[in-house]
Amino acid sequence: xxxxxxxxxxxxxxxxxxxSHDLARQAIAxxxxxxxxxxxxxxxxxxxxxxxxxxxxxxxxRLDAEFKDRAEKxxxxxxxxxxxxxxxxxxxxxxxxxxxQVLERKPRRRAIPGxxxxxxxxxxxxxxxxxxxxxxxxxxxxxxxxxxxxxxxITRKHW
Numbered sequence: 001x002x003x004x005x006x007x008x009x010x011x012x013x014x015x016x017x018x019x020s021h022d023l024a025r026q027a028i029a030x031x032x033x034x035x036x037x038x039x040x041x042x043x044x045x046x047x048x049x050x051x052x053x054x055x056x057x058x059x060x061x062r063l064d065a066e067f068k069d070r071a072e073k074x075x076x077x078x079x080x081x082x083x084x085x086x087x088x089x090x091x092x093x094x095x096x097x098x099x100x101q102v103l104e105r106k107p108r109r110r111a112i113p114g115x116x117x118x119x120x121x122x123x124x125x126x127x128x129x130x131x132x133x134x135x136x137x138x139x140x141x142x143x144x145x146x147x148x149x150x151x152x153x154i155t156r157k158h159w
Contacts, residue, residue, distance in 0.1 A: 003027055004045060004052045018052040020045070046114070081137040093135040102126040 004023055008015045011026055018026075022039035027041070028031050045051065061067070077084070081091040103125060109118040130147040 001048055001050060003030070004050055017055070023052075049157070061119065078137055083140040091137040093137060095133045097129045097131040097133065100131050101128050 003011075004018055004027060008018055008022065011030075012023065013026070020041040023041045023045075024036050024038045027036055077091045086093055089135060103123045105123045106120040108120075111117040132145040132147065134143045134145065135141075136143075
């Protein structure tokens with residue numbers, strides 16, 4: 001388990017992630033064990049829910065003075081959304097998803113114990129759309145607007 005928690009470069013390997021084969025070879029080379037199969041390595045890792053072959057990304061926010069100033073202004077608007085609406089000013093949160101691919105895939109195979117969710121790789125492509133997601137803060141109402149490619153018209157649908 002300790003070996004699987006190390007980065008492979010720490011052992012002089014030029015790989016980004018451990019495989020069960022790599023771990024088995026390295027455990028033997030480091031004399032942790034005399035012999036071990038990749039299958040046994042997988043069973044050990046599964047038993048402690050350790051998945052050194054998987055990666056999840058995150059973004060660390062920079063909380064500098066400019067960010068704090070901008071965040072305070074935005075949060076003030078959210079906090080005063082009802083009062084502003086009473087004055088005829090709506091606070092609307094908008095997020096753009098440009099060139100969103102409209103894909104049709106076969107049904108997923110949901111995750112079960114010991115297996116992650118599986119998604120069919122093949123798909124039918126139905127083009128792309130540009131989406132605007134909207135939240136009207138004082139009512140909690142959400143809407144999506146579809147902006148068709150090369151078209152000045154907006155189609156609006158409420159959720």
